[in-house]
Amino acid sequence: MASDDRLRNFRSLGKKIMAVGRNYRALAAEQGNPIPEKPIVFMKPTTSYITEGQSIKIPLGCKTLFFEVELGVIIGRRCSKVQEQEVDDYIGGYCLVLDMTAQDFQRGAKAKGHPWCLSKGFDTACPVSDFIPKEKVKNYSDIELWLKVNGLIKQKSSTSDMIFSFPQVISYISSYITLEEGDVIITGSPAGAGPVEPGEIIEAGLADIMNIKFPVIAQ
Ligand SMILES: O=C([O-])CC(=O)C(=O)O
Numbered sequence: 001m002a003s004d005d006r007l008r009n010f011r012s013l014g015k016k017i018m019a020v021g022r023n024y025r026a027l028a029a030e031q032g033n034p035i036p037e038k039p040i041v042f043m044k045p046t047t048s049y050i051t052e053g054q055s056i057k058i059p060l061g062c063k064t065l066f067f068e069v070e071l072g073v074i075i076g077r078r079c080s081k082v083q084e085q086e087v088d089d090y091i092g093g094y095c096l097v098l099d100m101t102a103q104d105f106q107r108g109a110k111a112k113g114h115p116w117c118l119s120k121g122f123d124t125a126c127p128v129s130d131f132i133p134k135e136k137v138k139n140y141s142d143i144e145l146w147l148k149v150n151g152l153i154k155q156k157s158s159t160s161d162m163i164f165s166f167p168q169v170i171s172y173i174s175s176y177i178t179l180e181e182g183d184v185i186i187t188g189s190p191a192g193a194g195p196v197e198p199g200e201i202i203e204a205g206l207a208d209i210m211n212i213k214f215p216v217i218a219q
Pocket residue numbers: 019020021022023027068099101187188189
């Protein structure tokens with residue numbers, strides 16, 4: 001397993017951001033989507049990462065930018081076809097992530113059966129916290145995620161509302177795609193995802209372990 005010192009650098013170490021969508025029961029109910037039978041998997045490019053001190057920029061032509069707070073798992077060493085019961089051996093740490101989504105682009109793409117790449121992968125679409133050491137998250141199956149816009153609470157949930165657990169998600173993805181040291185898997189947004197406007201400030205947290213804050217600006 002990579003050392004915490006190496007994994008602190010996960011944003012340049014990892015080659016990909018794998019994402020799971022519609023993975024919380026209350027979100028599926030809120031959006032009127034059926035419970036998926038298998039994890040819905042997509043990718044965001046690592047060029048979409050930003051860190052605190054940088055701003056989320058509304059992509060060109062986007063009219064409805066949505067926030068989604070998510071818990072990210074950082075892969076600690078290369079793995080493929082991992083069994084669910086072995087997954088913990090490959091988790092190197094965690095990060096708190098905003099899966100920013102150009103919701104109008106995504107809606108158009110879904111209606112036509114087109115990919116979500118631009119709606120989820122534009123520059124600044126992946127604001128991320130610093131590295132969270134593995135031992136700080138005692139129970140990843142029941143930990144609180146929250147998000148505020150301009151101080152008002154918009155999302156507050158526990159990972160216990162997830163449809164597919166961390167072991168299921170990581171095992172499933174790794175049965176098709178090799179995961180590498182520093183890759184991040186973002187595990188889906190809880191209920192309450194919604195729009196943000198230029199000038200607003202997004203704050204999010206993982207229990208009392210990590211807080212992040214990002215302003216939203218026009219291009
Ligand atoms: O935006 C979506 O439709 C899916 C998604 O990323 C999530 O549920 O976290």
